[in-house]
Amino acid sequence: QKEVEQDPGPLSVPEGAIVSLNCTYSNSAFQYFMWYRQYSRKGPELLMYTYSSGNKEDGRFTAQVDKSSKYISLFIRDSQPSDSATYLCAMRGQAGTALIFGKGTTLSVSS
Amino acid sequence: NAGVTQTPKFRILKIGQSMTLQCTQDMNHNYMYWYRQDPGMGLKLIYYSVGAGITDKGEVPNGYNVSRSTTEDFPLRLELAAPSQTSVYFCASSYPMETQYFGPGTRLLVL
Numbered sequence: 001q002k003e004v005e006q007d008p009g010p011l012s013v014p015e016g017a018i019v020s021l022n023c024t025y026s027n028s029a030f031q032y033f034m035w036y037r038q039y040s041r042k043g044p045e046l047l048m049y050t051y052s053s054g055n056k057e058d059g060r061f062t063a064q065v066d067k068s069s070k071y072i073s074l075f076i077r078d079s080q081p082s083d084s085a086t087y088l089c090a091m092r093g094q095a096g097t098a099l100i101f102g103k104g105t106t107l108s109v110s111s
Numbered sequence: 112n113a114g115v116t117q118t119p120k121f122r123i124l125k126i127g128q129s130m131t132l133q134c135t136q137d138m139n140h141n142y143m144y145w146y147r148q149d150p151g152m153g154l155k156l157i158y159y160s161v162g163a164g165i166t167d168k169g170e171v172p173n174g175y176n177v178s179r180s181t182t183e184d185f186p187l188r189l190e191l192a193a194p195s196q197t198s199v200y201f202c203a204s205s206y207p208m209e210t211q212y213f214g215p216g217t218r219l220l221v222l
Contacts, residue, residue, distance in 0.1 A: 008151055034210070043115075043201050043213035044154070088153065098169065099211060103153040 003027050006089055006102030015111045019076040023089035023102045026070065030091040030100075033065050035074045038086045038104065047087070048074060079109045113137050115214035117202050123220045124192040132187040132217050134202030140212075142205045143185040144169075145177065147198040148216075154201065160185055161207070192221045 006023045013019055021035075032051055036044035048063040050056045050072075056063045062075040072091070076083055089102040118133045136143065141162050146154040146169075156169030160179040174196060176188040185204075189196060199218050203211040 006153075032208075036213075041216075043203075043215045045213065046210050049210055090154075098156050098159075101154040103151060 004089065004091065004100050004102045007105055008103050010106040010108060012108045012110065013079055015079060015081060015109055017079050017109070019079050019083070019107060019109075021074040021076075021087050021089075021105050021107070023072050023091075024070055025072075025091060025100075027091075027093070027100075028067075028070070029093040029097075031094070032092050033063070033072050034090040034099075035061075035063055036088040036090060036101075038088060040085075044088055076107075079107075081109050081111045084108050115202055115204055115212055117200075117214040117217050119217060120215070121218045121220075123222060124189075125222060126192060126194065128192050129188070129190045130192070130219075132189075132200055132202075132219075134185045134187070134214060135183050136185075136202075136204040136212075136214075137183065138204060138212065139182060140204035140206055141182070142207060142211075143179065144203045144205075144211065145175070145185070145187045146201045146203065147171065148201060149198050157187065157200075189219075194221050197221045 004025045035048040037047045038044040053067045060077045064073040086104040086106045088104040092099045115136045144159045145157040155171045158177040160166045202214045205211040
């Protein structure tokens with residue numbers, strides 16, 4: 001089993017839809033969870049950063065972490081064409097441990 | 112601030128040639144990283160550094176070398192280019208335990 005699993009998609013939705021992106025992981029030592037957004041031919045940029053279990057909201061974006069299920073989600077409300085990108089989940093344990101990335105989910109939002 | 116800058120943006124190499132990918136950050140981050148990203152495969156850590164003069168291998172170090180003589184610069188060296196090194200290379204930097212900031216990437220094609 002890979003350490004981090006992420007459905008690559010592609011995922012296509014109409015403008016205004018609610019999008020749910022997910023990752024599962026196997027390493028119970030992971031404590032820090034991130035979502036990066038990567039536009040075509042650009043570097044990843046941090047979208048959300050959470051520690052341990054719980055929810056975090058930032059505008060139209062909500063990140064959820066369920067450590068008991070080893071499952072993290074990113075919800076995008078009122079999706080816009082500008083949200084079309086690849087979304088990468090990433091996670092790590094304590095200081096000095098590497099950041100492990102999922103393979104990324106490609107999202108396309110049509111107007 | 113420019114953040115993380117990478118040069119060149121794109122390069123074609125012949126098998127057996129060598130080159131250096133440049134990475135510079137102006138955020139005074141201690142930690143710097145090199146990743147490669149292959150289509151549908153997510154980001155794989157090649158090498159990282161926790162400070163000037165200190166480097167360590169990541170998940171896929173074979174065929175690469177790094178050095179860190181200053182806080183700002185973290186060049187990645189390919190000595191004998193192989194087709195398997197065709198990829199997009201991203202440099203990133205961070206404070207310890209903090210978010211990683213990525214550069215725009217270098218696209219490398221080895222023919």
